[in-house]
Amino acid sequence: MTNALFPVILCGGAGSRLWPLSRELHPKPFIRLPDGQSLLQKAFLRAAGLTGTRQVITVTNRDLVFKIEDELNEVNQDNLAISLILEPSARNTAAAIASAALMVARKDPQALLLVLAADHLIENKVAFEEAVNQAKQLAEKGRLVTFGIKPNQPETGYGYIEYQENQVIRFVEKPDLPTAIEFVASERFLWNSGMFCFKAQTVLDELDKYAPEILDAVRETISHSKISQGVTNNNDFFHCELNADDFTRVPEESFDYAVMERTENAAVVPSDIGWSDIGSWQALGAIGQTDGSGNRLDGEVIMHDVHDCYIRSDNRLVGAVGVENLVIIDTPDALLVAHKERSQEVKHLFKQLKTAGHEAHRLHRTVHRPWGTYTVLEERPDFKIKRIVVKPGATLSLQMHHHRSEHWVVVSGMAKVVNGNKEILLAANESTYIPAGQNHRLANPGMIDVVLIEVQTGQYLGEDDIVRIEDVYGRAPIETTNK
Amino acid sequence: MTNALFPVILCGGAGSRLWPLSRELHPKPFIRLPDGQSLLQKAFLRAAGLTGTRQVITVTNRDLVFKIEDELNEVNQDNLAISLILEPSARNTAAAIASAALMVARKDPQALLLVLAADHLIENKVAFEEAVNQAKQLAEKGRLVTFGIKPNQPETGYGYIEYQENQVIRFVEKPDLPTAIEFVASERFLWNSGMFCFKAQTVLDELDKYAPEILDAVRETISHSKISQGVTNNNDFFHCELNADDFTRVPEESFDYAVMERTENAAVVPSDIGWSDIGSWQALGAIGQTDGSGNRLDGEVIMHDVHDCYIRSDNRLVGAVGVENLVIIDTPDALLVAHKERSQEVKHLFKQLKTAGHEAHRLHRTVHRPWGTYTVLEERPDFKIKRIVVKPGATLSLQMHHHRSEHWVVVSGMAKVVNGNKEILLAANESTYIPAGQNHRLANPGMIDVVLIEVQTGQYLGEDDIVRIEDVYGRAPIETTNK
Structure with a gap:
């Protein structure tokens, strides 16, 4: 044996x-x-x-x-x-x-x-x-x-x-x-x-x-x-x-x-x-089929006289004119344009960002949590908009914020919401309002994802303004990451 | 004389x-x-x-x-x-x-x-x-x-x-x-x-x-x-x-x-x-001061060994590595990367987009209306999110949509809202819900901009689903542009 x-x-x-x-x-x-x-x-x-x-x-x-x-x-x-x-x-x-x-x-x-x-x-x-x-x-x-x-x-x-x-x-x-x-x-x-x-x-x-x-x-x-x-x-x-x-x-x-x-x-x-070992964008760009001009494209791209480029975009239109041997990588909050043979040196940019404490070295706009994901759609001094996706069966912590109020609009699925003393079910196209200081909790009792748009207002909208009263994932009462 | x-x-x-x-x-x-x-x-x-x-x-x-x-x-x-x-x-x-x-x-x-x-x-x-x-x-x-x-x-x-x-x-x-x-x-x-x-x-x-x-x-x-x-x-x-x-x-x-x-x-x-005559990105990039490497930068840019580039970004981080003589223009819905000396040829991309009927040839994400602007923040099959800015004194048309309901959250200013038979004032951090089929109107009676987040839900979210009952700007009852 x-x-x-x-x-x-x-x-x-x-x-x-x-x-x-x-x-x-x-x-x-x-x-x-x-x-x-x-x-x-x-x-x-x-x-x-x-x-x-x-x-x-x-x-x-x-x-x-x-x-x-x-x-x-x-x-x-x-x-x-x-x-x-x-x-x-x-x-x-x-x-x-x-x-x-x-x-x-x-x-x-x-x-x-x-x-x-x-x-x-x-x-x-x-x-x-x-x-x-x-x-x-x-x-x-x-x-x-x-x-x-x-x-x-x-x-x-x-x-x-x-x-x-x-x-x-x-x-x-x-x-x-x-x-x-x-x-x-x-x-x-x-x-x-x-x-x-x-x-x-x-x-x-x-x-x-x-x-x-x-x-x-x-x-x-x-x-x-x-x-x-x-x-x-x-x-x-x-x-x-x-x-x-x-x-x-x-x-x-x-x-x-x-x-x-x-x-x-x-x-x-x-x-x-x-x-x-996919040690660079050049190596990743070498995987998959090329078009007749040696380009590898992943996303919506329009080109005029472009050769041997690797272009990847999540959800934006990329136009390229008269360039060759470039790596163009587009993400919701950051863009990279690099010469293909120099693409290993992107680590220098990463170091600059890390040294400067820039969030773009650490997180994407979409952040994974035990209960699903949240994506920051817009952030301004006095409001913030998130798309929150809660997995079937998942429950966020019972929580409270000192400085921000939240408006929740369910756009898909069925959410179970604790809002102060009330427990309510919210279907798509229904909404609720959670004033600052009020305990609240979000859960998905259904079989499909809950998708919810959250509009936060208040004078301080930092992710660290969260008091956790109860959490099924055993997370600390206060964390620097949300929910 | x-x-x-x-x-x-x-x-x-x-x-x-x-x-x-x-x-x-x-x-x-x-x-x-x-x-x-x-x-x-x-x-x-x-x-x-x-x-x-x-x-x-x-x-x-x-x-x-x-x-x-x-x-x-x-x-x-x-x-x-x-x-x-x-x-x-x-x-x-x-x-x-x-x-x-x-x-x-x-x-x-x-x-x-x-x-x-x-x-x-x-x-x-x-x-x-x-x-x-x-x-x-x-x-x-x-x-x-x-x-x-x-x-x-x-x-x-x-x-x-x-x-x-x-x-x-x-x-x-x-x-x-x-x-x-x-x-x-x-x-x-x-x-x-x-x-x-x-x-x-x-x-x-x-x-x-x-x-x-x-x-x-x-x-x-x-x-x-x-x-x-x-x-x-x-x-x-x-x-x-x-x-x-x-x-x-x-x-x-x-x-x-x-x-x-x-x-x-x-x-x-x-x-x-x-x-x-600013006939190309190269000409526009020739205006203003360069850094020590001949780059003209407008926006948040990090670079490693980049020379003679013109990089312009509204609100995203742009990283560049080992490139030269490029024009990189970043906007909320579309990106251009072009060789500087070929930048005149960007008109070919424009023609491709126009021929294909792609919205990106015609409009930005932010659209100007007589009463202010709207910006599409996210668009999915079953919901759409807009940031709406109404100028002081301005009034949108009295209108109705057959297929979409709208959730409005005011995040700045004071809005006057007609919602069915009711007329209400909404301050920042207040919201209202407008079901499909209900007449509604938005106005700004105050002295500062109204900023409002609109979450639309429904099975059809096209801008042409609008019935105008009354409009101070003399616009047609139905148009292909919103509000």
């Missing part, structure tokens, strides 16, 4: 390279490809489709949890068990893998972990499954297996692995261009993909040997963390909310640096699987 | 070359420059500042009248008389000048007309006034005077005038580049600016001689037109709404072609007045 397999999806990222579509709270894994699926959904389905997978573990920032649950539920038609490890802050991959290994080892130390990234694209599914099978065999023998990608160009943004068959000769940091050219020509080097396979016990032993301070700190964190367990479709799952105080003390290190480059048990599976 | 001077501003244009900022119903004269004034306002102030000006006549499309009145009132601090000739359709400049000359001649056939364009920029005001004084002297002697601009580059988009002192030797149509280069080098040619000066009687005589069918048709039109007169600040003004049936029968011809190229009385005033 072969060992059980636990795919572990590492889902994070700064959101900087694919700005303005990606944001700090909407990083790369959530980007949708032309077929409508996000990179995260593709990673999940890839993991779910492997022989022997009975649950998929996702390690992610706790702020992303509602969004991740929405994304995974959307494609989890087989009702696979979904386990979550929620990090209060990013502590790099060694900590993330240690936490997953500890959680799996509690159940089965001999089980195999298959560590995958949520934001990679793998186009050859059959080759991927073959590579995983090879990796499993090596992992069962106690090896720490990394997946090495056969390079097709002298990429200077990746680490390289010198190899012979399944043996790792050495890891090499990001090389300069002449070295990269030499590496690719030699055919003795692979790109280091950041995907791994090993037994839980093996990786814990090696962490104990080469990075004990990380392992100990994560073990300590888990012992103080909130862990819940359940069963779905006869398969166990768990939710582990890592303790924030302990986790901040875990040293930040990459798993490559902490373990792989030091261990004597490293192995590599050369993989020709159509891999891309 | 010198003859009276009537500046005549021709205000029209297709809105195609400066799309998406210009639209068919928001053409070039309404474009605002970095100092906050529109080209039309600058033309008006230029005309108003001339010695002897007691009223300014504007000839324009009747659909633009509310917008023009708003624009001119904003800068008409001296309360100059403003006369309007409203064209039901565009019939080119010969017809426009004929109508102005006929209107002026009714009062004083010896008065001088100074024909100016609403969308030209003239940077040297002193030189302009000197040129006008020269032109007036020639015009008083019975000459038809055109202003010739000293060329500073071999422009192929303009007509040229060969001249000697004030004599016109010949008019030349748009030349090819080698010819243009030769013209500029010879120093014997001027650009034909489309600005003129002549006595009303002189131009009527010449029209009668060279284009009698135009003059007769315009005379016929005026005899069937609605003309009102008034006095402001001791100066007369008139409003002439040209009869639509008659005016469509006026031959379409340019004044240059109909008269100037044929008359024996032509004269030219060589003018070095800092003139530009």
Whole structure:
């Protein structure tokens, strides 16, 4: 009998390279490809489709949890068990893998972990499954297996692995261009993909040997963390909310640096699987069909003499004249125009925004909450307009605002509203008014989304003017995010 | 005593070359420059500042009248008389000048007309006034005077005038580049600016001689037109709404072609007045200060290694990386990215949109009405959200919709609302509901703007679902535009 397999999806990222579509709270894994699926959904389905997978573990920032649950539920038609490890802050991959290994080892130390990234694209599914099978065999023998990608160009943004068959000769940091050219020509080097396979016990032993301070700190964190367990479709799952105080003390290190480059048990599976890490707009723009002039278009675009551009727009008309090799990315609150070959440098804009404290680095106009979404349609000093979408069965917190009154107009679905002492049902085309200082609550008791337009008025309209009296999602009485 | 001077501003244009900022119903004269004034306002102030000006006549499309009145009132601090000739359709400049000359001649056939364009920029005001004084002297002697601009580059988009002192030797149509280069080098040619000066009687005589069918048709039109007169600040003004049936029968011809190229009385005033016709985004982008990298920025922009770009954004963040010589124009519903030197070709996009019947060629999200403006904030199949701004003292029509209900939330000012049989006052943070089929009316009895958020719901939300029961602006019971 072969060992059980636990795919572990590492889902994070700064959101900087694919700005303005990606944001700090909407990083790369959530980007949708032309077929409508996000990179995260593709990673999940890839993991779910492997022989022997009975649950998929996702390690992610706790702020992303509602969004991740929405994304995974959307494609989890087989009702696979979904386990979550929620990090209060990013502590790099060694900590993330240690936490997953500890959680799996509690159940089965001999089980195999298959560590995958949520934001990679793998186009050859059959080759991927073959590579995983090879990796499993090596992992069962106690090896720490990394997946090495056969390079097709002298990429200077990746680490390289010198190899012979399944043996790792050495890891090499990001090389300069002449070295990269030499590496690719030699055919003795692979790109280091950041995907791994090993037994839980093996990786814990090696962490104990080469990075004990990380392992100990994560073990300590888990012992103080909130862990819940359940069963779905006869398969166990768990939710582990890592303790924030302990986790901040875990040293930040990459798993490559902490373990792989030091261990004597490293192995590599050369993989020709159509891999891309979608590290830039140029890479994302290389997916999908082009028109006769080499343009890739997603949205409403009119052009005159335009060549080799990637143009993507949510809901506005984009006109282009006499340009080539541009990336044009239009979102409701921010626009990017970049030269295709310079699109990696969009991270500099992201840094500028973050340094300046500009909201556009962190959030989209549409914000995901446990109960649904809200979208700011207009914001002025004395009023704010939101479109609020509440999922069937969901309930917002019982809350009160000191400074703002709210006018609610239901435009779709049936809302249950607590307004002061009254509880009322509001159908489409019905409205209610909530004066400042009055307790209120919004819920969707129906089977379809409630869509509601909220007009806020008042002298202070900040999202932090909220007093939570009761919340089914266990959120703090006062938060900086709304509802 | 010198003859009276009537500046005549021709205000029209297709809105195609400066799309998406210009639209068919928001053409070039309404474009605002970095100092906050529109080209039309600058033309008006230029005309108003001339010695002897007691009223300014504007000839324009009747659909633009509310917008023009708003624009001119904003800068008409001296309360100059403003006369309007409203064209039901565009019939080119010969017809426009004929109508102005006929209107002026009714009062004083010896008065001088100074024909100016609403969308030209003239940077040297002193030189302009000197040129006008020269032109007036020639015009008083019975000459038809055109202003010739000293060329500073071999422009192929303009007509040229060969001249000697004030004599016109010949008019030349748009030349090819080698010819243009030769013209500029010879120093014997001027650009034909489309600005003129002549006595009303002189131009009527010449029209009668060279284009009698135009003059007769315009005379016929005026005899069937609605003309009102008034006095402001001791100066007369008139409003002439040209009869639509008659005016469509006026031959379409340019004044240059109909008269100037044929008359024996032509004269030219060589003018070095800092003139530009702002014929493209490149020309508009050449106005104002650049940053150290040659960029002209208007709006919130972040950049990394960007050179010689013109970036303009109303209210969204624009990020640019590694690009140069681009024009990036961002508006609420449409975006343009064009190579600077190709920016003239934006008219091709405009044509595509017009052919396809796309609203973005015609209207902005914000639409001007006689009572104020409305802005579509969001439009979905089952609801639409508008921000409505009503000017102090203004009243919308008493109206009814068959298919849509409306929820009104006042967020600023004090509104007077007729809702069925009731008349109510609504202050900020108050709301009302108007069911489909119910008569209603909105007015602003106060001293500051009323700002109101309207949420429409219903199965049909087209602007043509409106029955007007009563309207203070004399509008038809049913129109394709709202309110």
